[in-house]
Amino acid sequence: MDCRRAEELLSDHLEGALHAILRAELEAHLARCADCRALREALDEVVVALHTAPDLAAPSGLAERAAAAAMARPHAVVVKVLAASRAIVCRHQPERAPWAASSRK
Ligand SMILES: [Zn+2]
Numbered sequence: 001m002d003c004r005r006a007e008e009l010l011s012d013h014l015e016g017a018l019h020a021i022l023r024a025e026l027e028a029h030l031a032r033c034a035d036c037r038a039l040r041e042a043l044d045e046v047v048v049a050l051h052t053a054p055d056l057a058a059p060s061g062l063a064e065r066a067a068a069a070a071m072a073r074p075h076a077v078v079v080k081v082l083a084a085s086r087a088i089v090c091r092h093q094p095e096r097a098p099w100a101a102s103s104r105k
Contacts, residue, residue, distance in 0.1 A: 001025045001026065001028070001029040003035060006026055006029045007039060009026050010026070010036075010039060011043065014040075014043055
């Protein structure tokens with residue numbers, strides 16, 4: 001196992017969700033790799049900090065303000081929707097593709 005693979009597996013390892021075979025391979029890697037051990041210790045600290053952090057309530061009106069901000073920028077959403085629908089039309093009806101218009105008779 002290389003360090004990249006070990007890094008991918010560390011969060012599953014911390015959650016206890018790793019298959020026994022992968023866990024053994026990861027632990028063997030950790031036993032010989034100081035960098036990955038340091039990363040695991042740092043992740044352990046993050047997990048502990050997250051578990052001990054108090055639950056915070058969202059500020060009053062946050063959802064409404066976020067929705068209003070999103071609605072204030074509908075242009076980008078419309079463009080994406082139109083682009084997606086055009087792609088669907090083009091896929092199902094190639095003769096309706098914008099680039100096919102000049103070849104129509
Ligand atoms: Zn490593």
